[in-house]
Amino acid sequence: MAEDVKTTREEAAEGRNFIHVFIEEDIAPGGQYEGMTVHTRFPPEPNGYLHIGHCKALTIDFGTAEKYGGLCNLRMDDTNPTKEDEEFVEAIKEDIHWLGFDWGDRFFYGSDYFEEDYRQAVGLIKKGLAYVCQLSPEEFKEYRGSVGVPARSPYRDRPIEESLDLFERMKNGEFPDGAMTLRARIDLASGNFNMRDPVIYRINHLPHHRYGDKWCIYPMYDFAHPIQDALEGITHSLCSLEFENHRPLYNWVVDNCDLPAKPRQIEFARLGIDHTVMSKRKLRRLVEERRVSGWDDPRMPTLCGLRRRGYTPRSIRNFCERIGVAKSANIVEYGFLEHCLREDLNETAERVMAVLRPIKLTITNYPEGKTETVTVENNPVDPAAGTREVAFSRTLWIEADDFLETPVPKYKRLYPGGPECRLKGAYLITCTSCVKDESGNVVEVLCEYDPASRGGDPADGRKVKGATLHWVDAETAVDAEVRLYDNLFADEAPDAADEDFIDCLNPNSLEVLTGCKAEAGLAEAVAPVGFQFMRLGYFCLDNKDSKPGHLVFNRSVSLKDSFKK
Structure with missing residues (x-):
């Protein structure tokens, strides 16, 4: 298919990638978005902090809009009440601004569209394109079918009026979690299992972080997302590669709902980095089990953790730009991320003297x-x-x-x-x-x-x-605590390891040195300004634990560059 095009050397030299090629075709004379402003969106789920993998996505979303003089919306994907919190919303905003991107007045919540999502679902039922299904989760799996064997649903031909009545009663809270779902009526024999009458609404009685108990049914992401994109006038919905097989469903929703626009979904490969994990579920487990000091632990791949460790916005943006945009999944060396930071700090960090031992x-x-x-x-x-x-x-x-x-x-x-x-x-x-x-x-x-x-x-x-x-003068030196960091995981691929990823943790990922001596001027240091401790590495004042009279420095990166250029 056309989306399998690879970026050429000439395109890469011009700062273009396959996404840019598609967009330029779309906005060219005769293209589907001729004369329109390129409009993208970044839709994080507020159930955790942004990490370096999200950074690649938001750099693509905001950077693409910048390249074509377009717009990029920030939209919180809060259609699932589980684990969502305003704390994460504010942290996401802070991280994006720290990287140097801005969404202007285009900040939205997915939950802003709950009423419209419901209206569109009712419209599909009336068209005979959706029905209420009472299969239990176990029965749903049993009836799902397999390759060459169609799925089954005894409720597929349920009368429209009956589905409309049941769906409204679902909304009114008459049924428990899991009792019913609303399914799109597409093709039970499709070779793409995402099209086998997928669930588009489910019952969930957990309170929502914005609406409390107002809603007890919530749209599935595959249904809500294309509706949100269309309502916001998004031209290009850029997302990671796992949504490639979901694109037919995205297009089906756009084509069959009454929407004002038809966005185009384009997928790119997610960012993988060795010696780390980037599942928010796994990062949350590290925090909740106190394997790390918090989401902003300097060993974490979260942006707040990287910021606390001394990473700069320029180093992270350079990293994301230089690894490029591809269709094939690949793993980037953590050493390259360190290399980008070292390059930046080598130009900007003040040289000072400190003695660690x-x-x-x-x-x-x-x-x-x-x-x-x-x-x-x-x-x-x-x-x-x-x-x-x-x-x-x-x-x-x-x-x-x-x-x-x-x-x-x-x-x-x-x-x-x-x-x-x-x-x-x-x-x-x-x-x-x-x-x-x-x-x-x-x-x-x-x-x-x-x-x-x-x-x-x-x-x-x-x-x-x-x-x-x-050296440091003994008469004027100030005492400091210095924290030296290594990879959080000893295993190069903790996600792929046979054992629990927790068993791959590096017991030597943090070394704390006390009684260190530093130049007197460092007593006035302000986070997050970085310093090069001569002969030792790049360090920054810890923005959380350092206090007057108790200096704490984090090593951002060593002086030696081990990355194989």
Whole structure:
């Protein structure tokens, strides 16, 4: 079929994909939407928080409208009262705005159309195209048929007046859940099981988050969605690939109901990422079983979790744009998402110094009581970012692994009698010895410095064989808690694993370090601004747990890029 067209190299180079090709055909002279404004919609169900998979869909929906100077509606798909909540509605709005998209005054609820959905269903009954069915769920499965064997329903020829009466009584709450359904009368022998007289209304006595107990019958998504699209003037209903087999039903509803427009449904492949799950049901289970700290846990693939971890809107939009739009399902490496963030933060993040596993370093020949400032670049990638002054004194904090009493081969950091090493932006130092506690653990590294080497290479031109080390002044350092994150799941494909996906959780997905030391200026840090902790990675202040006097930083991504470009 035409929808199986693949994006060509030329189209990809022009920023086009197969959806764009179809739209351009539709709005061209002679096309079905000639002269019309391209109009899309993003219809999330408010029963959880948006995750990175939704981000691909909303980027396609809003981005396509932007590309063609069109419109995109935001519509909450709240036709199922189970688990729906206003908390999720507000969170969805916040996430979409954070990504830089806006729906203007075109915000709707699917439940806005309950009266019209009901009216359209009654219209189908009157046309002989729908009937009330009393098969139980067990009987429905038994009568469903199989390939080459038609489905059955003893109620298919129920008189129109009888179905109208029963449907109204269903609406009035006279029957319990599961007692009856309204089914479209299409084709019990269809090779597409979605067309075998599908259910379009069911009874559900749970209260609705907006209407309370006003309704006890609710339309099925396959029935309500095309009606909503048509009423809102949607031209292109862009949805994920699992709805491809539902498209004939979408078109049937549009063709047989009395609607003002005929939208076109186009499907694309969903986003899959390794080492994660993107089922809201599974994400909810992680939250409810306290496997994570909440929907915004920085290990979660939710947008609020990614935002808390330090992901930027630009990095996520770049990720969605660069993975492209396809018809074939594929799994993207999580490392590519990290790569997009690293690219963004490399250009924008201020360089600062922090020590995660501190050990004291004392410069024995530096004057006691003396304090000076040295100059450090804010961001070498952006010269306009300038420099800043940081305090320097006799006693510093350095990383514990920047010292070894007995060095391993090719070790170029500090050890007694080892090479000169440079303290970033400051002086050259040489390790002379160390101090140990009663247990034999090193608690202090002793060094001497070269006063003539401040801020640059020594004047005598001698080469420095040792490494450049980051450090923090002990007199002015502030304490911090730092959280290091890894993949939430150890299994590359937890959804496909033989065991319960919970059994695939990575026990080492979070490491919490306390007693870390940071530059004094970080006490004024504001979330969600990102920093590069020199030599360590990119970090941001946690926007939930960090408080004055208790700094908490989340590692957004490491410095090393493991993605295979």
